Amino acid sequence: MNTVTRPRILVVGAGFAGVECVRRLERKLSPDEADVTLVTPFAYQLYLPLLPQVASGVLTPQSIAVSLRRSKKYRTRIIPGGAIGVDLKSKVCVIRTITDQIVDEPYDYIVLAPGSITRTFDIPGLTDHAFGMKTLAEAAYVRDHVIAQLDLADASQDPDERASRLQFVVVGGGYAGTETAACLQRLTHAAVKRYPRLDPGLIKWHLIDIAPKLMPELGEKLGSSAQEILRRRGIEISLGVSIAKAGPEEVTFTDGRVIPTRTLIWTAGVVASPLIATLGAETVKGRLAVAPEMNLPGGDGVFALGDSAAVPDLAKGDGAMCPPTAQHAQRQGRHVADNVIASLRGGPLKPYVHKDLGLVVDLGGTDAVSKPLGIELRGLPAQAVARGYHWSALRTNVAKTRVMTNWLLNAVAGDDFVRTGFQTRRAARLKDFEYTDAYLTPEQVQAHIEGAGRQG
Numbered sequence: 534m535n536t537v538t539r540p541r542i543l544v545v546g547a548g549f550a551g552v553e554c555v556r557r558l559e560r561k562l563s564p565d566e567a568d569v570t571l572v573t574p575f576a577y578q579l580y581l582p583l584l585p586q587v588a589s590g591v592l593t594p595q596s597i598a599v600s601l602r603r604s605k606k607y608r609t610r611i612i613p614g615g616a617i618g619v620d621l622k623s624k625v626c627v628i629r630t631i632t633d634q635i636v637d638e639p640y641d642y643i644v645l646a647p648g649s650i651t652r653t654f655d656i657p658g659l660t661d662h663a664f665g666m667k668t669l670a671e672a673a674y675v676r677d678h679v680i681a682q683l684d685l686a687d688a689s690q691d692p693d694e695r696a697s698r699l700q701f702v703v704v705g706g707g708y709a710g711t712e713t714a715a716c717l718q719r720l721t722h723a724a725v726k727r728y729p730r731l732d733p734g735l736i737k738w739h740l741i742d743i744a745p746k747l748m749p750e751l752g753e754k755l756g757s758s759a760q761e762i763l764r765r766r767g768i769e770i771s772l773g774v775s776i777a778k779a780g781p782e783e784v785t786f787t788d789g790r791v792i793p794t795r796t797l798i799w800t801a802g803v804v805a806s807p808l809i810a811t812l813g814a815e816t817v818k819g820r821l822a823v824a825p826e827m828n829l830p831g832g833d834g835v836f837a838l839g840d841s842a843a844v845p846d847l848a849k850g851d852g853a854m855c856p857p858t859a860q861h862a863q864r865q866g867r868h869v870a871d872n873v874i875a876s877l878r879g880g881p882l883k884p885y886v887h888k889d890l891g892l893v894v895d896l897g898g899t900d901a902v903s904k905p906l907g908i909e910l911r912g913l914p915a916q917a918v919a920r921g922y923h924w925s926a927l928r929t930n931v932a933k934t935r936v937m938t939n940w941l942l943n944a945v946a947g948d949d950f951v952r953t954g955f956q957t958r959r960a961a962r963l964k965d966f967e968y969t970d971a972y973l974t975p976e977q978v979q980a981h982i983e984g985a986g987r988q989g
Contacts, residue, residue: 540567540877543626543640544609545616545808547573547601548581549859550839551646552928553866554873555601555609561874569609570638572616572628576601579669582859583923583936585709588672588679589716589897590950591943596935598669599928612638616647617971618811618978621832625982629971637985642834642873645821646866647806649840649857650967651799658779663704663799665963666713674961675798677952679717680724682795684952686735687728697793699735702784704776705800706742708894711759713800714740715896718768724950739792741771742801750892755902758911762900775801799963803857805841813975817843817854825884827869828876836873838865848888859926860890893919 542558544551551571558569580597587594601611614630626643628636651665664678665671679701686698701721703714718738725733740747740763747760747770760770776797777785783793805819814829815822820843821829827844829835838844840857844865855861864887872882891905893915901916902909910918920940927933973981 539565540641541639542567542569542642542644542873542877543572543638544569544644544646545572545626546646546648546806546839547571547575547578548646548648548839549578549862550648550866550869551644552578552601553863554644554646554838554870557867557870558873559608561870562877564608567877570612570640571601571609572612572614572626572638573601574613574615574631576611576613578928580923580927580932581667582708584666584669584672585712585716586895586897587669588666588675588713589720590676590948591716591897592936592939594669594673596932596939597927599932603929603931612636615971616808618973618975618981619643619645619808620978620982621812621814621829621835623982623986624833627973627978627981635981637982640834642876643836644869644873645808645835645837645841646839646862647808647841649803649805650807651963652802652804653799653963654801656776656778659776659799660963662779662781663797663963665966666709666798666800667803668966671966673953675717676720677954679721679796680950680952683721683724683728683731683950687730693793695731696735697782698795699731700737700739700792700794701796701798702739702741702792702794703798703800704741705802706740706744706747706770706772707800707802708748708892710740710742710798710800711748711763712895712897713798714738714768715763715766715900717798718763718766719897720948720950722766723948727950736767738768739771740768741774741776741786743773743775743787745772747772748894751894751902751904752909755904755909755911759894759896759902762896762902803840807972809837809841811973811975811978820854825886826872826882827865827885828872828882834876836869838862838869844885847884847886855885855887856889858889861887863926893922895919895923 577598583597586592614628617629618627626638682698686695689695775787777787809821821837823837825845839862844855846853846855868885893903895901901919903915903918
């Protein structure tokens, strides 16, 4: 078959959903059956649930960044950049490469798995002074920043400055926020022993959330167990509270408290990638509304999945949507690949149905709470399940070996407190890691495509 006539399958995003889709397409499609292209700024898949352990130094960054080029059978073309617009009528995806070049990529089938970005609100100073925990760069940067606060507090002669540098605020009582607070608190608790001039009692961690419960998905008993573990460690938990404003040296809570701090970590949920808004299609709370088969109703060859798609959860029913979790994204990726192939070959599409396998929360050390298949576990059994699940979900044996080696080394040798140098003299905050201003509006996409057509 001539390469010009081969169907073009474009996959946007290299998260759990996108990578699983690409791998399935490679395995099931013959090389002359279709051309597969992947759009991603980085040629690796990030195992997002383990980011808090990178921030705390338990794992090295490369251990959870799984290269997309390790397989010798890999034949997918990678465009290093991010999709900033899609014209469904012309079947063209507009891409901004990592060198800021604008590229128009035509497709016959497009799989939209651009993931999500950190959800923020119109809170004064938030994006200027808060850190996120969504990317590998942010995790590495936060680690450097936290250790730097200990160094600077130790060197300071000002009691007020010392106190503010040793207070840390994490916003978000979901899995990301809870695990981030738990892992980083363990890091500072261990590190302060190497600073004889610092009073360990000055180190204070605050975990706050506007919701009335911490991780409500865990249920009443496990949620209470997680809170008890964190409070026993000295983490102050405030529920029904959020941030009123943020400054460079203090944070004001909505209950009126003012906390002197140089560290605000924002993990209060995610929203769909702004790419979805460029389509001009129907959305559900910002996520693209798709059929149970994960195709866009009325869209020619358009599929969407993962955090950016409102996929009906047929296992739950009652109009429920699949939650933005890794286990759903991985299974949706494989299912979408099968449906794309079925569409390509003229076969029927199948609806996505998957029941949640459970939840795991790793709080560091021997502390964890897990709910596999509805069974509530705490302590070492829960830790074994949590780490066993994460370890088995890693895609390559190299990644599994690195993660297991890091865990064993940390268990034997303890934490290290080396700053890697990612933190430069120029501060980097939430707004610096997510390029939300790079996306086009539907009108801009159409104008761009029409302009490119006239030039062509």
